[in-house]
Amino acid sequence: MAAIQELERITFNQSRIKTFNRCPKQYEYKYIQLLNPIKKSRPLFTGSWLHRALETHYTEGDWRVGHQEYVTEWDKLFIEEKTELSKRFGPIPDAVERIMKSYVWYYRDDGWKPYMVEQILEVETPLKVAGKVFIFKGRLDLIVEDENGDYWMVDHKSASRIPDPTSFHTMDPQLMLYPWAAEIQFGIKIKGIIYNYVRSKPPSIPHINKDGSLSRRKVDTDYPTLLRFLKENGFEPGYYLDALRPLSKRSPFLRRYRLPRESHVTKEVLLDTLSVVKRAQETKRFTRTITRECSTQCSYHDLCRAELNGFDTQRMRETNFIVGEEDYTVDGSNVEAEDDRDESDEA
Numbered sequence: 001m002a003a004i005q006e007l008e009r010i011t012f013n014q015s016r017i018k019t020f021n022r023c024p025k026q027y028e029y030k031y032i033q034l035l036n037p038i039k040k041s042r043p044l045f046t047g048s049w050l051h052r053a054l055e056t057h058y059t060e061g062d063w064r065v066g067h068q069e070y071v072t073e074w075d076k077l078f079i080e081e082k083t084e085l086s087k088r089f090g091p092i093p094d095a096v097e098r099i100m101k102s103y104v105w106y107y108r109d110d111g112w113k114p115y116m117v118e119q120i121l122e123v124e125t126p127l128k129v130a131g132k133v134f135i136f137k138g139r140l141d142l143i144v145e146d147e148n149g150d151y152w153m154v155d156h157k158s159a160s161r162i163p164d165p166t167s168f169h170t171m172d173p174q175l176m177l178y179p180w181a182a183e184i185q186f187g188i189k190i191k192g193i194i195y196n197y198v199r200s201k202p203p204s205i206p207h208i209n210k211d212g213s214l215s216r217r218k219v220d221t222d223y224p225t226l227l228r229f230l231k232e233n234g235f236e237p238g239y240y241l242d243a244l245r246p247l248s249k250r251s252p253f254l255r256r257y258r259l260p261r262e263s264h265v266t267k268e269v270l271l272d273t274l275s276v277v278k279r280a281q282e283t284k285r286f287t288r289t290i291t292r293e294c295s296t297q298c299s300y301h302d303l304c305r306a307e308l309n310g311f312d313t314q315r316m317r318e319t320n321f322i323v324g325e326e327d328y329t330v331d332g333s334n335v336e337a338e339d340d341r342d343e344s345d346e347a
Contacts, residue, residue, distance in 0.1 A: 007133040011122075012277050014138055014174040020280045028286035029300040035321040037299040045085060046092055046200045047158040051141075053100050054156050054198075058114045058142055063100045070096070088201075095202035098225055099253065102203055105224040106251045111147035116140070116186070123181040127274040134277055140178050143190070150191040152258070153179050162197045162255045176269045179261050192260040199253040205229055214240075223247035 020027040029035045049070040056066035071093050074082070082091065089095050119140050127134040142154035155175060179190040203225035207215040214235055219226075223244060230237045237244065288308070294301050303320070306313045 007128060007131055009135050010132050010277075010281065011135045011137045012280075013136070014172070014177070016280070017174050017273055017276050018172075020276055023289040023298070024280075024283060024286040025288040025304060026298055026300055027280065029303065032286070034323050034325065035300065035303075035317070036324050038320055038322060039299075046096070049092060049096050050099065050158050050198055050200070051156055053096060054103075054141075054196075055118055057100070057104070059117045063104065067093075067096060067100065090202075095200075098202040099198060099200075101228075102222050102224050102251060102253060103198060106222075106254055112144040113146075114142060115145050115151060115188075116143040118142075119182075119186075121178065121181040121185055123184050125270070125274060127277065129278060129281070132281070134274065136177055136181055138178065138181070140182060141196075143182065143188075144194075146191075151188055152191050152194045153182060154194045154196050157195055157197045158200045159197060160200055162199060162253075165255075165257055173269045174273055176261070176266050177273060180266050180270065190261060192258060195255075195257040195259065197255040197257070201253070203253055208233065220252065221247070222251045222253055 016027070016031055019030055049067070052066035052069060053063040054066075057063035074091075074093055077085075085092055120137070121140055122135060122137045125134045125136055140153060141156045144152055144154055146152055155172075155178075175193060179193060182188070183190055201220075203221040204219050206219050206221065206226065206229055207217060209215050214230075214233075226240070226244060226247060227237055229235075230240060288304060294304070298304070303313055303316055306316060
Protein backbone atom coordinates (compact mmCIF):
# COMPACT_ATOMS: atom_id res chain seq x y z
CA MET A 1 0.00 0.00 0.00
CA ALA A 2 2.84 2.35 0.84
CA ALA A 3 4.41 1.70 -2.56
CA ILE A 4 1.19 2.77 -4.32
CA GLN A 5 1.09 6.04 -2.41
CA GLU A 6 4.58 6.86 -3.67
CA LEU A 7 3.58 6.48 -7.31
CA GLU A 8 2.88 9.59 -9.38
CA ARG A 9 -0.87 9.91 -10.08
CA ILE A 10 -1.76 10.48 -13.73
CA THR A 11 -5.43 11.27 -14.38
CA PHE A 12 -7.34 10.70 -17.62
CA ASN A 13 -10.95 10.82 -18.72
CA GLN A 14 -13.25 9.83 -21.56
CA SER A 15 -12.68 13.07 -23.45
CA ARG A 16 -8.90 12.60 -23.39
CA ILE A 17 -9.19 9.13 -24.94
CA LYS A 18 -11.58 10.24 -27.67
CA THR A 19 -9.42 13.24 -28.52
CA PHE A 20 -6.17 11.25 -28.73
CA ASN A 21 -7.80 8.62 -30.94
CA ARG A 22 -9.23 11.34 -33.18
CA CYS A 23 -6.09 13.45 -33.51
CA PRO A 24 -2.94 13.39 -31.34
CA LYS A 25 -2.20 17.01 -32.29
CA GLN A 26 -5.57 18.15 -31.03
CA TYR A 27 -4.82 16.21 -27.85
CA GLU A 28 -1.55 18.12 -27.43
CA TYR A 29 -3.23 21.51 -27.85
CA LYS A 30 -6.05 20.66 -25.46
CA TYR A 31 -4.42 18.59 -22.73
CA ILE A 32 -0.69 19.23 -22.90
CA GLN A 33 -0.61 22.91 -23.82
CA LEU A 34 -4.00 23.47 -22.08
CA LEU A 35 -5.29 25.85 -24.75
CA ASN A 36 -8.96 26.68 -24.13
CA PRO A 37 -10.75 28.28 -27.12
CA ILE A 38 -12.34 31.61 -26.24
CA LYS A 39 -15.16 31.37 -28.79
CA LYS A 40 -17.77 28.69 -28.17
CA SER A 41 -19.51 27.08 -31.12
CA ARG A 42 -23.27 26.80 -31.13
CA PRO A 43 -23.34 23.01 -30.61
CA LEU A 44 -21.30 23.21 -27.42
CA PHE A 45 -23.22 26.25 -26.18
CA THR A 46 -26.59 24.60 -26.78
CA GLY A 47 -25.40 21.26 -25.42
CA SER A 48 -24.05 22.80 -22.23
CA TRP A 49 -27.26 24.80 -21.83
CA LEU A 50 -29.46 21.72 -22.19
CA HIS A 51 -27.20 19.74 -19.88
CA ARG A 52 -27.54 22.31 -17.11
CA ALA A 53 -31.32 22.47 -17.55
CA LEU A 54 -31.51 18.67 -17.26
CA GLU A 55 -29.29 18.78 -14.17
CA THR A 56 -31.58 21.13 -12.24
CA HIS A 57 -34.61 19.20 -13.51
CA TYR A 58 -33.33 16.15 -11.63
CA THR A 59 -31.79 17.91 -8.63
CA GLU A 60 -34.39 20.59 -7.93
CA GLY A 61 -37.35 19.39 -9.93
CA ASP A 62 -37.21 22.56 -12.04
CA TRP A 63 -35.31 22.83 -15.34
CA ARG A 64 -35.90 26.58 -15.41
CA VAL A 65 -33.31 27.10 -12.67
CA GLY A 66 -30.46 25.93 -14.90
CA HIS A 67 -32.07 27.49 -17.95
CA GLN A 68 -32.16 30.91 -16.33
CA GLU A 69 -28.44 30.75 -15.54
CA TYR A 70 -27.70 30.54 -19.25
CA VAL A 71 -30.33 33.15 -20.14
CA THR A 72 -28.42 35.53 -17.88
CA GLU A 73 -25.20 34.76 -19.78
CA TRP A 74 -27.02 35.06 -23.11
CA ASP A 75 -28.24 38.55 -22.20
CA LYS A 76 -24.61 39.64 -21.78
CA LEU A 77 -23.70 38.77 -25.38
CA PHE A 78 -23.40 41.39 -28.11
CA ILE A 79 -26.17 41.52 -30.70
CA GLU A 80 -23.74 40.22 -33.34
CA GLU A 81 -22.92 37.19 -31.18
CA LYS A 82 -26.60 36.41 -30.60
CA THR A 83 -27.28 36.71 -34.32
CA GLU A 84 -24.47 34.31 -35.17
CA LEU A 85 -25.60 31.75 -32.59
CA SER A 86 -29.22 32.03 -33.75
CA LYS A 87 -28.63 31.40 -37.45
CA ARG A 88 -29.90 27.83 -37.65
CA PHE A 89 -32.72 27.48 -35.16
CA GLY A 90 -33.43 30.95 -33.82
CA PRO A 91 -32.53 32.41 -30.40
CA ILE A 92 -31.14 29.69 -28.14
CA PRO A 93 -33.24 30.65 -25.07
CA ASP A 94 -36.46 30.03 -27.04
CA ALA A 95 -35.08 26.82 -28.55
CA VAL A 96 -34.03 25.36 -25.20
CA GLU A 97 -37.37 26.31 -23.62
CA ARG A 98 -39.29 24.45 -26.32
CA ILE A 99 -37.02 21.41 -26.01
CA MET A 100 -37.29 21.23 -22.22
CA LYS A 101 -41.06 21.71 -22.16
CA SER A 102 -41.34 18.74 -24.50
CA TYR A 103 -38.87 16.68 -22.46
CA VAL A 104 -40.88 17.17 -19.27
CA TRP A 105 -44.16 16.38 -21.03
CA TYR A 106 -43.04 13.16 -22.71
CA TYR A 107 -41.19 11.78 -19.68
CA ARG A 108 -43.63 12.90 -16.98
CA ASP A 109 -44.44 9.27 -16.06
CA ASP A 110 -41.14 7.52 -16.81
CA GLY A 111 -40.85 6.01 -13.31
CA TRP A 112 -37.32 7.30 -12.75
CA LYS A 113 -36.17 8.03 -9.22
CA PRO A 114 -32.96 10.13 -9.27
CA TYR A 115 -30.39 8.47 -7.03
CA MET A 116 -27.27 10.49 -7.79
CA VAL A 117 -26.80 13.59 -9.97
CA GLU A 118 -23.59 15.14 -11.34
CA GLN A 119 -21.05 13.25 -9.24
CA ILE A 120 -17.29 13.22 -9.72
CA LEU A 121 -15.71 9.81 -10.30
CA GLU A 122 -12.07 9.17 -9.44
CA VAL A 123 -10.95 5.55 -9.45
CA GLU A 124 -7.50 3.96 -9.58
CA THR A 125 -6.97 1.64 -12.57
CA PRO A 126 -4.74 -1.46 -12.73
CA LEU A 127 -2.28 0.40 -15.00
CA LYS A 128 1.03 1.26 -13.35
CA VAL A 129 3.93 2.23 -15.59
CA ALA A 130 7.36 3.64 -14.74
CA GLY A 131 6.43 4.74 -11.25
CA LYS A 132 3.04 6.12 -12.28
CA VAL A 133 -0.46 4.99 -11.37
CA PHE A 134 -3.27 5.94 -13.74
CA ILE A 135 -6.53 7.33 -12.36
CA PHE A 136 -9.80 7.36 -14.29
CA LYS A 137 -11.60 10.63 -13.57
CA GLY A 138 -14.86 11.99 -14.87
CA ARG A 139 -18.31 13.24 -14.00
CA LEU A 140 -21.43 11.13 -14.33
CA ASP A 141 -24.64 12.86 -15.33
CA LEU A 142 -27.21 10.83 -13.46
CA ILE A 143 -27.93 7.52 -11.78
CA VAL A 144 -31.60 6.55 -11.53
CA GLU A 145 -33.59 3.74 -10.02
CA ASP A 146 -36.07 2.53 -12.61
CA GLU A 147 -39.55 1.07 -12.19
CA ASN A 148 -38.03 -2.40 -11.58
CA GLY A 149 -35.71 -1.22 -8.81
CA ASP A 150 -32.60 -1.46 -10.98
CA TYR A 151 -29.95 1.25 -11.03
CA TRP A 152 -28.94 2.71 -14.39
CA MET A 153 -26.33 5.28 -15.28
CA VAL A 154 -27.84 7.95 -17.53
CA ASP A 155 -25.74 9.85 -20.05
CA HIS A 156 -27.37 12.98 -21.51
CA LYS A 157 -26.60 13.45 -25.20
CA SER A 158 -27.54 16.43 -27.36
CA ALA A 159 -27.23 15.92 -31.10
CA SER A 160 -28.49 17.52 -34.29
CA ARG A 161 -29.75 14.08 -35.29
CA ILE A 162 -30.41 11.10 -33.05
CA PRO A 163 -28.42 8.06 -34.26
CA ASP A 164 -29.97 4.82 -35.40
CA PRO A 165 -30.67 2.36 -32.55
CA THR A 166 -28.38 -0.22 -34.12
CA SER A 167 -25.31 2.03 -33.93
CA PHE A 168 -25.59 4.14 -30.76
CA HIS A 169 -23.70 1.68 -28.59
CA THR A 170 -20.57 1.92 -30.73
CA MET A 171 -20.17 5.67 -30.38
CA ASP A 172 -18.71 5.93 -26.88
CA PRO A 173 -17.09 2.66 -25.80
CA GLN A 174 -15.19 4.43 -23.00
CA LEU A 175 -18.54 5.30 -21.43
CA MET A 176 -18.63 1.70 -20.21
CA LEU A 177 -15.95 2.70 -17.72
CA TYR A 178 -18.41 4.91 -15.85
CA PRO A 179 -20.57 2.09 -14.42
CA TRP A 180 -17.37 0.20 -13.55
CA ALA A 181 -15.97 3.23 -11.71
CA ALA A 182 -19.28 4.08 -10.04
CA GLU A 183 -19.65 0.56 -8.65
CA ILE A 184 -16.17 0.77 -7.13
CA GLN A 185 -16.60 4.27 -5.74
CA PHE A 186 -20.20 4.15 -4.52
CA GLY A 187 -20.71 0.43 -3.89
CA ILE A 188 -23.92 0.00 -5.89
CA LYS A 189 -24.77 -2.47 -8.65
CA ILE A 190 -25.44 -0.69 -11.94
CA LYS A 191 -27.48 -2.50 -14.56
CA GLY A 192 -26.07 -0.56 -17.50
CA ILE A 193 -26.21 2.73 -19.38
CA ILE A 194 -29.17 4.70 -20.69
CA TYR A 195 -28.28 7.04 -23.54
CA ASN A 196 -30.68 9.95 -23.05
CA TYR A 197 -30.74 11.66 -26.44
CA VAL A 198 -32.19 15.14 -26.91
CA ARG A 199 -32.08 16.80 -30.31
CA SER A 200 -30.43 20.21 -30.29
CA LYS A 201 -32.86 21.29 -33.00
CA PRO A 202 -36.05 22.51 -31.28
CA PRO A 203 -39.53 21.39 -32.40
CA SER A 204 -40.64 23.68 -35.22
CA ILE A 205 -43.62 26.00 -34.99
CA PRO A 206 -46.25 25.60 -37.76
CA HIS A 207 -46.90 28.36 -40.30
CA ILE A 208 -50.04 30.43 -40.63
CA ASN A 209 -51.13 31.33 -44.14
CA LYS A 210 -51.92 34.90 -45.18
CA ASP A 211 -55.65 34.14 -45.02
CA GLY A 212 -55.28 33.08 -41.38
CA SER A 213 -55.56 29.35 -42.01
CA LEU A 214 -53.02 26.82 -40.78
CA SER A 215 -50.52 25.67 -43.39
CA ARG A 216 -50.70 21.98 -44.25
CA ARG A 217 -46.99 21.93 -44.93
CA LYS A 218 -45.25 19.09 -43.10
CA VAL A 219 -43.56 20.37 -39.94
CA ASP A 220 -40.81 18.76 -37.87
CA THR A 221 -42.51 19.24 -34.52
CA ASP A 222 -43.90 17.35 -31.53
CA TYR A 223 -47.17 17.02 -29.60
CA PRO A 224 -46.83 19.69 -26.87
CA THR A 225 -45.41 22.26 -29.30
CA LEU A 226 -48.17 21.69 -31.87
CA LEU A 227 -50.95 21.60 -29.27
CA ARG A 228 -49.70 24.77 -27.60
CA PHE A 229 -49.51 26.53 -30.98
CA LEU A 230 -53.07 25.53 -31.91
CA LYS A 231 -54.53 26.77 -28.63
CA GLU A 232 -52.58 30.03 -28.61
CA ASN A 233 -53.70 30.87 -32.16
CA GLY A 234 -57.37 29.96 -31.78
CA PHE A 235 -57.38 26.72 -33.76
CA GLU A 236 -59.55 23.84 -32.57
CA PRO A 237 -57.18 20.92 -31.70
CA GLY A 238 -59.92 18.42 -32.49
CA TYR A 239 -59.63 19.23 -36.19
CA TYR A 240 -55.96 18.24 -36.18
CA LEU A 241 -56.08 14.86 -34.45
CA ASP A 242 -54.51 13.16 -37.48
CA ALA A 243 -51.34 15.16 -36.79
CA LEU A 244 -51.53 15.15 -32.99
CA ARG A 245 -52.18 11.44 -32.32
CA PRO A 246 -48.93 10.00 -33.75
CA LEU A 247 -46.88 12.69 -32.00
CA SER A 248 -48.52 12.00 -28.64
CA LYS A 249 -47.04 8.51 -28.55
CA ARG A 250 -43.45 9.25 -29.53
CA SER A 251 -41.32 12.35 -29.89
CA PRO A 252 -39.06 12.82 -32.95
CA PHE A 253 -36.76 14.86 -30.71
CA LEU A 254 -36.20 12.49 -27.80
CA ARG A 255 -34.93 8.94 -27.55
CA ARG A 256 -33.62 6.67 -24.81
CA TYR A 257 -31.49 3.63 -25.56
CA ARG A 258 -30.63 1.09 -22.87
CA LEU A 259 -27.35 -0.79 -23.00
CA PRO A 260 -27.09 -3.47 -20.29
CA ARG A 261 -23.66 -3.79 -18.79
CA GLU A 262 -21.68 -6.93 -19.64
CA SER A 263 -18.51 -7.77 -17.72
CA HIS A 264 -16.49 -8.99 -20.72
CA VAL A 265 -17.28 -5.77 -22.64
CA THR A 266 -16.18 -3.65 -19.69
CA LYS A 267 -12.95 -5.62 -19.45
CA GLU A 268 -12.16 -5.20 -23.15
CA VAL A 269 -12.94 -1.48 -23.10
CA LEU A 270 -10.78 -0.99 -20.00
CA LEU A 271 -7.84 -2.81 -21.62
CA ASP A 272 -8.23 -0.81 -24.85
CA THR A 273 -8.48 2.45 -22.93
CA LEU A 274 -5.43 1.79 -20.80
CA SER A 275 -3.47 0.94 -23.95
CA VAL A 276 -4.37 4.34 -25.44
CA VAL A 277 -3.52 6.10 -22.16
CA LYS A 278 -0.12 4.44 -22.14
CA ARG A 279 0.58 5.48 -25.74
CA ALA A 280 -0.50 9.06 -25.05
CA GLN A 281 1.78 9.20 -22.02
CA GLU A 282 4.77 7.87 -23.95
CA THR A 283 4.25 9.93 -27.13
CA LYS A 284 7.05 12.40 -27.89
CA ARG A 285 5.65 13.85 -31.10
CA PHE A 286 1.91 14.41 -31.46
CA THR A 287 1.07 13.88 -35.12
CA ARG A 288 -1.74 15.52 -37.08
CA THR A 289 -4.71 13.53 -38.34
CA ILE A 290 -5.86 15.71 -41.23
CA THR A 291 -9.37 15.11 -42.57
CA ARG A 292 -12.12 17.09 -44.29
CA GLU A 293 -13.79 17.58 -40.91
CA CYS A 294 -10.86 19.52 -39.44
CA SER A 295 -12.16 22.94 -40.44
CA THR A 296 -15.66 22.36 -39.05
CA GLN A 297 -15.07 20.15 -36.01
CA CYS A 298 -11.76 21.27 -34.51
CA SER A 299 -11.30 24.49 -32.53
CA TYR A 300 -7.56 24.35 -33.20
CA HIS A 301 -7.79 24.11 -37.01
CA ASP A 302 -6.47 27.59 -37.81
CA LEU A 303 -3.66 27.32 -35.28
CA CYS A 304 -2.69 23.87 -36.53
CA ARG A 305 -2.66 24.97 -40.16
CA ALA A 306 -0.61 28.09 -39.36
CA GLU A 307 2.00 26.08 -37.49
CA LEU A 308 2.09 23.48 -40.26
CA ASN A 309 3.03 26.27 -42.68
CA GLY A 310 5.69 27.67 -40.37
CA PHE A 311 3.91 30.92 -39.42
CA ASP A 312 4.41 32.81 -36.16
CA THR A 313 1.30 31.95 -34.11
CA GLN A 314 1.98 33.89 -30.92
CA ARG A 315 -0.66 36.55 -31.61
CA MET A 316 -3.20 33.93 -32.69
CA ARG A 317 -2.68 32.05 -29.45
CA GLU A 318 -3.12 35.21 -27.35
CA THR A 319 -6.24 36.30 -29.27
CA ASN A 320 -8.12 33.01 -29.63
CA PHE A 321 -7.11 30.95 -26.58
CA ILE A 322 -6.77 31.10 -22.83
CA VAL A 323 -4.18 28.89 -21.15
CA GLY A 324 -5.76 27.22 -18.15
CA GLU A 325 -6.19 24.00 -16.22
CA GLU A 326 -8.05 20.98 -17.51
CA ASP A 327 -11.65 20.77 -16.32
CA TYR A 328 -12.78 17.22 -15.59
CA THR A 329 -16.32 18.27 -14.68
CA VAL A 330 -17.42 19.41 -18.14
CA ASP A 331 -15.58 17.85 -21.04
CA GLY A 332 -18.10 18.31 -23.82
CA SER A 333 -18.33 14.57 -24.45
CA ASN A 334 -22.13 14.73 -24.24
CA VAL A 335 -22.33 16.98 -27.27
CA GLU A 336 -22.38 15.61 -30.78
CA ALA A 337 -21.03 17.80 -33.58
CA GLU A 338 -23.51 19.53 -35.86
CA ASP A 339 -23.50 18.41 -39.48
CA ASP A 340 -24.05 20.39 -42.66
CA ARG A 341 -27.26 18.70 -43.71
CA ASP A 342 -30.36 20.83 -44.04
CA GLU A 343 -32.84 20.34 -41.20
CA SER A 344 -35.47 22.79 -42.38
CA ASP A 345 -39.12 21.72 -42.46
CA GLU A 346 -40.01 19.52 -45.37
CA ALA A 347 -42.29 20.95 -48.02
